[in-house]
Amino acid sequence: MNITIFAGYRSAGFLAYLTSNTEAPTGTDPILFDTEAYDYGDNYNPSTGKYTVPYNGTYLIHARVYGWDNYASHNIMVDGDDVAYTKEYDNDEMAQASSTSIVLHLVAEQAVTVDPEFTGTIRGALTYMGTSFGATMLYRD
Numbered sequence: 001m002n003i004t005i006f007a008g009y010r011s012a013g014f015l016a017y018l019t020s021n022t023e024a025p026t027g028t029d030p031i032l033f034d035t036e037a038y039d040y041g042d043n044y045n046p047s048t049g050k051y052t053v054p055y056n057g058t059y060l061i062h063a064r065v066y067g068w069d070n071y072a073s074h075n076i077m078v079d080g081d082d083v084a085y086t087k088e089y090d091n092d093e094m095a096q097a098s099s100t101s102i103v104l105h106l107v108a109e110q111a112v113t114v115d116p117e118f119t120g121t122i123r124g125a126l127t128y129m130g131t132s133f134g135a136t137m138l139y140r141d
Contacts, residue, residue, distance in 0.1 A: 012043070012054050012059075012135075013038075014036060014044040016133050017131060017132040017133075018031070018124040018125065020034075021124050023122070024116040024118055028077075031065070033133050034046050049113050050113050051113070052109060052111055053110045053111075055137065055140050057138070058103060058138045059103070059138060060102075061076055063132070064098070064100075065097070065098050065099075065116060066123035067120060071118045073098060077112065083104060086099065
């Protein structure tokens, strides 16, 4: 098997973040991260909140969500199916931040999103250090 490692500049991937507070979408709607720090291949769509996988391969997916006076639980979804769930709480007290990272084998054209599992306000930030969503291709098939 021949595997190509993409660890350098311009590998497939993106980093998007939320720049202002917004209400958590309801139902199965994803969070719309409105600003991109980078997007190699232009595969993240801020109007839909979807990252469309450009190549078959292994990806590191990361999501960080900050709530505002509420839980910050969230799902990472692939084609509408939960692949990772993070619920943040401590002794039944509300925690206002959650973070999830997962390594997945993905197929070209699959859609990856972050869906909140709470109602209320999602806290935005002025930089990518706040509520954010990203992917990095580690290996290409």
